[in-house]
Amino acid sequence: MALKEIIEIVYSCLLDFPVTAATSLSAAFSSSTEGGGDGSGKDRISALPDDLLRKIISRLPVKDAARTAALSPRWRGLWRLTPLVLDDEHLLPYLPDSSDEDDDLLADCTSLLISAISRVLASHPGPFRRVHLAMNPLCRELYAAEEWLRLLAAKGVENLAFVSRPWPLEVPLPVSIFVCSSLCSLYLGAWKFPSTAGLPRGPGVFPHLQELRPYHTVMEEHDLQHVLACSPDLQILALIASSGFLSGPSRVRISSDNIHYMLLWSSMADELALVDTPCLQRLILHAAGSPRTMKVQISYAPDLTVLGYLATHVLVIGNTIITAGVTNVSPNATVPSVKLLALKVNFRVPKEVKTLLSFLRCFPQVETLHVMSIGGESGGEDSPLNSTFWREVATIECVESCLKKLVLDEFSGGANELGFLELVFGRAHVLQKAVVVLPDAGNSAMMAKAMGKLALLGSAEWATKEDCPLVVLAHSEPGDHVWSYNRASDLSLSDSFLGNAM
Numbered sequence: 001m002a003l004k005e006i007i008e009i010v011y012s013c014l015l016d017f018p019v020t021a022a023t024s025l026s027a028a029f030s031s032s033t034e035g036g037g038d039g040s041g042k043d044r045i046s047a048l049p050d051d052l053l054r055k056i057i058s059r060l061p062v063k064d065a066a067r068t069a070a071l072s073p074r075w076r077g078l079w080r081l082t083p084l085v086l087d088d089e090h091l092l093p094y095l096p097d098s099s100d101e102d103d104d105l106l107a108d109c110t111s112l113l114i115s116a117i118s119r120v121l122a123s124h125p126g127p128f129r130r131v132h133l134a135m136n137p138l139c140r141e142l143y144a145a146e147e148w149l150r151l152l153a154a155k156g157v158e159n160l161a162f163v164s165r166p167w168p169l170e171v172p173l174p175v176s177i178f179v180c181s182s183l184c185s186l187y188l189g190a191w192k193f194p195s196t197a198g199l200p201r202g203p204g205v206f207p208h209l210q211e212l213r214p215y216h217t218v219m220e221e222h223d224l225q226h227v228l229a230c231s232p233d234l235q236i237l238a239l240i241a242s243s244g245f246l247s248g249p250s251r252v253r254i255s256s257d258n259i260h261y262m263l264l265w266s267s268m269a270d271e272l273a274l275v276d277t278p279c280l281q282r283l284i285l286h287a288a289g290s291p292r293t294m295k296v297q298i299s300y301a302p303d304l305t306v307l308g309y310l311a312t313h314v315l316v317i318g319n320t321i322i323t324a325g326v327t328n329v330s331p332n333a334t335v336p337s338v339k340l341l342a343l344k345v346n347f348r349v350p351k352e353v354k355t356l357l358s359f360l361r362c363f364p365q366v367e368t369l370h371v372m373s374i375g376g377e378s379g380g381e382d383s384p385l386n387s388t389f390w391r392e393v394a395t396i397e398c399v400e401s402c403l404k405k406l407v408l409d410e411f412s413g414g415a416n417e418l419g420f421l422e423l424v425f426g427r428a429h430v431l432q433k434a435v436v437v438l439p440d441a442g443n444s445a446m447m448a449k450a451m452g453k454l455a456l457l458g459s460a461e462w463a464t465k466e467d468c469p470l471v472v473l474a475h476s477e478p479g480d481h482v483w484s485y486n487r488a489s490d491l492s493l494s495d496s497f498l499g500n501a502m
Contacts, residue, residue, distance in 0.1 A: 007165075009215075009216070009240065009241045009265075009266050010163065010189045010190060010215045010216055010240070010241060011134070011163075012485065013213075013215060013240050013241075013265065013485045014132070014134060014161055014163070014187060014189075014215075046071075046072055046074040046075065050078065050081075053075070053078055054078060054081060054082040057078060057079055057082045058082050058083065058085050058129070059085075061087070061090040062084070062085070062086045062087070062090055062091065062120055063090060063091065065079050065082070065085075066079050066120075079124075080123075080124060080125055083126075083127050083128065083129035084120075084124045084126065084127070084128045084129060084131070084155075085129055085130050085131075086117075086120060086121075086128070086130070086131045086132065086133075087132040088113060088117055088132060088133050088134065088135050088136060089132070089134070089135050091113055091116040091117060091120070092109065092113055092135060093108075093109055093112050093113070110136065110141065113135065113136060114136065114141055114144045117133065117136075117144075117148065118144065118147065118148070121148055121151040121152070121155075122151065124155070125155065126154070126155025126156050126157075127155060127156035127157070127158065127182070128152055128155050128156060128157040128158065129158050129159065130158065130159040130160075131152065131157055131159070131160050131161070132161040133148065133160075133161065133162050133163070134161055134162075134163035134165065134189065135163075135165055136163075136164070136165060142171070142172070142174070145162075145164075145173075145174055146174040146176055149162075149174050149176040149177055149179075149180065150176050150179070152180055153176065153179040153180040153181070153182070156182040157180055157182060157183060158182055158183065158184045158185075158208075159183075159184055159185045160180065160183060160185070160186055160187065161187035161189070162177075162186075162187065162188055162189070162191075163187075163188075163189030163190060163215070164189065164190045164191050165189075165190070170192050170218070171190070171191055171192060172191070172192050172194060173188065173191035173192060173193055173194055173217075174194070175194045175199060177194075178199055178200060178205055178230075180206075181204070181205065181206060181207060181208070182208060183206055183208065183209050184208050184209060184210050184211070185209070185210060185211035185212075185213075186206075186209060186211070186212050186213070187213045187215065188213070188214045188215065188217050189214075189215035189216065189217065190215065190216050190217065191217045191218070192217070192218040193214070193217055193218060193219040193220070193223050194223075195220075195223065196222065196223045196226035196227075199226070200230075201226060201229055201230060202229065202230060203229075203230065203231075203232040204230075205230035205231075206227070206230045206231040206234075207232065207233065208233060209230075209231040209233060209234055210233050210234060210235045210236065211234070211235065211236040211238075212227065212231065212234060212236070212237050212238070213236075213237075213238040213239075213240060214238075214239060214240070214242070215240045215241055216240065216241040216242065217242070219242075219249055220249060221249040221250070221251045221252070221253070223249075224249050224252065225253070228254070228255070228256055232257070232258065233258055234256060234258055234259055235258055235259060235260045235261065236259070236260065236261045236262075236263075237254070237256075237259055237261075237262050237263070238262070238263040238264075238265065238489070239252070239263070239264050239265070239267045239269075240263075240265045240266060240267060240485075241265070241266045241267060242264070242266075242267040242268075242269070249269060250269055250270045250271075251269060251270055251271045251273075252264075252269045252271065252272045252273070253271070253272075253273040253275050254272075254273065254274055254275060254276075254277055254280075255275045255276040255277070256276070256277060256279075256280075257276075257278060257279065258279055259277055259279060259280055260279050260280060260281050260282070261280075261281065261282045261284075261491060262277075262280060262282070262283050262284070263282075263283075263284045263285075263286075263488060263489065264284070264285050264286065264287075265284070265286045265485050265488065266286060266287070267286075267287070268287050268292050268294055269294055270294065270295065271294065271295040271297065272285075272294060272295070272296050272297070273295075273296075273297040273299065274297065274298050274299055274300065274301045274304075275299050275300065276299070276300050277300060277301045277304075278300065278301075278302060278303065279303055280301045280303060280304055281303050281304065281305050281306065282304075282305065282306040282307075282491075282496070283301075283304060283306070283307050284306070284308065284488045284496060285308065285309055285310065285311075285313075286309065286483070286485075286488065287309075287311065293313065293314060294313050294314070295313065295314040295316060296310065296313045296314065296315050296316070297316040297317075298315075298316070298317050298318075298335055299318065301335065301337070302337060303337055304335060304337050304338055305337055305338060305339050305340065306338070306339070306340045306496065307335075307338050307340070307341055307342070307363075308340070308341055308342020308343060308370060308497060309342045309343060309344045309370075309372065309497075310341075310342070310343050310344070310359060311343070311344035311345075311374070315359060315362070317332075317333045317334065317335060317362055318332045318333055319332075320332065320333035322355075322358050322359060322362055323355070323358065324351050324352075324354035324355040324358055325354050325358065326358040326361065327358075327361070327394040328394075329358075329361045329362055333362060334361075334362050334363065334364055335362060335363055336363075336364055336365045337365070338363045338365065338366055339365060339366060339367045339368065340366070340367070340368045340370075340494075340495060340497075341360075341363050341366045341368070341369055341370070342369075342370035342371075342372070342497045343356055343359060343369075343370070343371050343372070344371075344372045344374050345371060345372075345373065345374065346373075346374050346375035347373050347375070347382075347414050347416040347417045347420070348375050348382050348383060348414060348416070349375070349383065350383050350385055350416070353385060353416050353420070356371070356420075357393060357396060360396050360398055360399065361396055361397065361398075363398055364397040364398050364401075364402070365398060365402050366398040366402060366403060367402050367403065367404045367405065368403075368404065368405045368406075368407075368495060369398075369403055369405070369406050369407070370407045370409065370497045371406070371407070371408050371409070371420070372409040372410055373408065373409065373410040373411055373412060373414075373417055374410065382414045382415050382416060383416075384414075384415035384416055384419070385415075385416055385419060387419075389419075390419045390422065390423055393423060396427070399423075399424055399427050399428050400427050400428065400429060401429070401430070402430065403424070403428045403430065403431055404430055404431060404432045404433070405431070405432060405433045405434075405435075406424055406428070406431065406433075406434045406435070407434075407435045407437065407497075407498075408420075408421065408434075408435070408436050408437065409437045410437065410438075410439045411436045411437060411438055411439070411450060411454075412438075412439065412446070412450060413446075413449050413450040413452075413453040413454075418453055418456075418457065421434075421436070421457060422457065425457070433469065433471065434469070434470050434471065435471045435472075435473060436454060436470065436471070436472050436473070437472075437473045437474065437475065438450050438451075438472065438473070438474040438475070439474075439475055440474065440475060447474065451472070454470070454472060457470070483497060483498075
């Protein structure tokens, strides 16, 4: 990935900060203390209980929060009694750009920002509820990074986003990160993770850590294993913009008693193995068009409910490699807990279609199936599988007994896409809804072709049943699937794979 693309991914994937600088409330406080806002001249806001005043302060940008001390004696000292919420962007004298060529201007901005952050962290007694430090060229100021982490550790930081900007990528993350034992969530961006050899290990290092998200961070496999061993309560693990070459481990082997959710976003590794994950419920994979093949091995994940997108992956369940043409799958090579499955397949390639059918046999209880058709934009001719092939496809348990909803995205009207739809509609006895999404509503020629192909299916008895309507949608423009990181990360959604058109 290019540097600009990496930067965009890293910053777009940082969760929204709970405080915005778009609106300042200090002016409202000032007018209230002067005139009460109702003509009475009474300071009604200052009459509120301390707990409410601290909640007000916690929702202000840090500069405005600190300035509330000057409003009146009633406010003096309340900021220091309020758990700190700090976003370094609110302290910037100006917003630097990664392409800035004026080194002196960037150096001045950096110096002012670092001084401001250091003053805030030193002057506030803590605890620090949420801290975002994501706008700093820390490759030049590592001493500041070390000092900040010591202060954050001493004052009980709970949620920390710590990004080194701009690159190089080899900027070493200070080992003092390992003394931040109060952390509940940790976001690390564009660092070289320190070697864990000789560092403290065990559940007392990060006893409260529930969420870990490294962003394009150089990290060896044994270092990730070390962090997992130090985090007994870890529930969410996300690797973002991790290639396994320049950043992230090339092998990701997970043994954890508590991880519920795992995400690889714009990331690839040579191997992802769920070795011992008794509580894992969701595994979300997004490779961002990488041509590499990743081995996905599921050894022990009895609660895994949501899985996808599986694409050009080597799938291993237990000790069985699932390949194209597998028709008899032993119980030891199935994952019956999966209810929502998402797959990507190039329907122009017969081997991928056969692999799709083999994969489906490994998940016998799937109720919702997303299939994204890829490769249509590359052009070229279909290699259609004949009608005899589709007629002789062996039993697929999930299709015949469990499948309630099918979504076929990026449908282009190819012969194998149609064959797959006909297979599903002909065998899915409990199917309640089928959605076909066309790639580009603005391409009238493609729309007409695809609709013509679907019309042939629509004339069949199984596609016109009232209890199983065939719904046809279209993306507003090419590539508008808009399966975003935020949607993939939203654990409140029952179906993380739906795009805008759906």
